Amino acid sequence: MPQFFSPSANTFARMSILAVVLLLSSVAGLSYLIVRSHYETMQNMPREQPVPFSHAHHVGGLGIDCRYCHTSVETSAFANIPPTKICMNCHSEMWATAPALEPVRESYRTGKSIEWTRVNDLPDFVYFNHSIHVAKGIGCTTCHGRIDKMNLTWQAQPLTMEWCLDCHRHPESYVRPRDEVFSMDYRVPANQVAFGSQLVKQYHIRSLTSCDTCHR
Ligand code: HEC
Ligand code: HEC
Ligand code: HEC
Ligand code: HEC
Ligand code: HEC
Numbered sequence: 001m002p003q004f005f006s007p008s009a010n011t012f013a014r015m016s017i018l019a020v021v022l023l024l025s026s027v028a029g030l031s032y033l034i035v036r037s038h039y040e041t042m043q044n045m046p047r048e049q050p051v052p053f054s055h056a057h058h059v060g061g062l063g064i065d066c067r068y069c070h071t072s073v074e075t076s077a078f079a080n081i082p083p084t085k086i087c088m089n090c091h092s093e094m095w096a097t098a099p100a101l102e103p104v105r106e107s108y109r110t111g112k113s114i115e116w117t118r119v120n121d122l123p124d125f126v127y128f129n130h131s132i133h134v135a136k137g138i139g140c141t142t143c144h145g146r147i148d149k150m151n152l153t154w155q156a157q158p159l160t161m162e163w164c165l166d167c168h169r170h171p172e173s174y175v176r177p178r179d180e181v182f183s184m185d186y187r188v189p190a191n192q193v194a195f196g197s198q199l200v201k202q203y204h205i206r207s208l209t210s211c212d213t214c215h216r
Contacts, residue, residue: 049116060148
């Protein structure tokens with residue numbers, strides 16, 4: 001009987017079967033990861049918006065301070081999303097006819113707010129408060145990443161309970177000087193834990209881990 005497969009062809013066949021199996025299982029593993037991390041938490045996925053508002057242009061490029069738009073971030077639980085009037089401070093003059101800005105002009109004409117898609121959204125049974133984090137020296141970038149480099153905004157951290165608790169247990173690993181809270185290019189010092197421990201004392205930071213801190 002003639003030999004259809006040489007021994008080396010046989011090895012080749014086995015290797016390609018192995019390759020197919022590996023490929024299939026990695027596709028399965030990968031789609032599991034995508035399902036978990038992207039569709040479930042939407043972390044790192046830029047969100048479509050009714051107007052393609054870019055923090056990269058407005059913050060990174062033009063250097064506008066967060067508080068110009070998110071006016072209540074230091075004083076209340078909620079960091080408000082700016083009303084259309086704030087956009088029109090500039091856009092009644094600049095880019096006043098650009099098609100991308102038509103939804104902004106329409107909102108201004110009709111008085112109907114723009115319906116922004118939420119990016120970071122905790123379940124209703126979780127209580128969060130911006131002002132206390134700002135007051136105790138936790139930077140915007142620690143929780144929101146480099147907003148100044150994002151065209152469309154995405155969620156930069158998992159926002160899971162474990163993630164919150166990790167910092168509540170070890171605030172010294174994350175705290176920074178208060179006057180650096182809004183800075184986008186703040187560098188974590190090499191001696192963060194020692195430096196952070198000093199700030200924890202100075203700012204009287206407590207380790208808040210009891211359930212009723214966040215579930216009230
Ligand atoms: C010119 C106005 C403006 C400035 C300045 C600005 N933002 Fe925003 N921000 C917006 C608008 C409009 C949205 C809603 C659209 C979006 O999510 O991109 C938004 C959304 C966000 C969100 C997501 C909100 C959500 O739904 O979870 C975060 C986080 C945020 N901004 C952080 C910042 C930080 C940090 C700064 C300063 C470094 C900043 N922004 C400066 C206008 C602004
Ligand atoms: C302080 C002035 C100022 C404010 C306030 C402002 N913009 Fe702008 N915006 C600009 C300038 C200047 C440009 C052109 C930027 C460029 O080309 O780099 C621009 C560009 C844009 C563009 C075109 C796409 C882009 O990013 O280049 C959109 C869309 C936009 N702005 C939406 C908004 C919205 C929505 C708001 C309100 C939440 C807003 N802007 C508030 C100054 C402003
Ligand atoms: C300790 C983490 C943390 C820090 C620090 C933080 N944020 Fe947030 N931010 C969140 C979470 C969590 C949400 C979602 C809140 C919710 O769904 O109730 C959020 C939501 C937002 C929103 C949407 C409106 C809202 O309040 O729900 C904006 C705008 C925002 N943050 C801006 C900022 C700015 C500007 C800073 C810096 C001064 C900042 N954040 C600092 C965690 C943080
Ligand atoms: C990077 C650090 C960090 C992260 C992440 C963080 N926190 Fe905090 N949180 C703090 C610090 C620091 C305080 C202030 C503790 C104090 O009062 O001394 C605080 C305080 C709070 C308070 C107390 C508010 C009050 O009025 O007493 C709540 C509620 C809270 N955090 C909720 C959350 C939730 C929910 C998350 C996750 C979505 C979260 N935090 C993530 C650092 C963090
Ligand atoms: C620092 C804030 C914080 C504290 C303290 C905290 N939680 Fe949570 N918890 C959260 C957040 C944020 C979520 C939502 C997580 C998500 O959506 O993935 C959550 C979700 C939950 C859930 C829903 C199931 C789940 O895992 O998503 C339960 C149950 C829960 N917490 C119980 C507790 C209990 C019991 C304690 C006290 C031992 C506690 N939590 C303390 C922030 C906190």
